[in-house]
Amino acid sequence: MGQAGNDARPEVKKRSLSLKGHRTAVALEPEFWVEVERLAAEAGQSLAGYIAAIDETRPAGRSLASALRLATLSALRRTARGEHPRA
Numbered sequence: 001m002g003q004a005g006n007d008a009r010p011e012v013k014k015r016s017l018s019l020k021g022h023r024t025a026v027a028l029e030p031e032f033w034v035e036v037e038r039l040a041a042e043a044g045q046s047l048a049g050y051i052a053a054i055d056e057t058r059p060a061g062r063s064l065a066s067a068l069r070l071a072t073l074s075a076l077r078r079t080a081r082g083e084h085p086r087a
Contacts, residue, residue, distance in 0.1 A: 010029055011029065011030065012027040012028060012029055012030075013027065013028065013029070013030050013033055014026065014027040015027075015028075015033070017047070017048045017051060018048065019048070019051065019052050019055050020052070024064065026051070026064050026065050026068065027065055028065055028068060028069065032068065032069055032072055035072045035075075035076065036050070036051070036068055036072055039071075039072065039075050051064070051068065054067050054068055054071045055067070
């Protein structure tokens with residue numbers, strides 16, 4: 001067996017928001033929430049508006065949490081290449 005603490009699930013923070021008039025909850029690691037909030041602010045959008053835009057473009061079958069993580073990763077990669085994060 002692994003050492004104590006190795007089998008623990010990562011800490012996630014759940015947030016509730018309204019998308020298209022429906023309440024939903026999204027659970028992400030705190031580090032992802034920091035980046036999602038930053039990206040929303042840089043895009044001049046509310047957090048809910050930013051998430052709604054990602055929700056509208058996510059493929060069927062992909063969870064909203066997964067879509068947010070992938071969108072964040074994509075934005076960070078563009079930034080690392082010197083491109084605009086939402087290009």
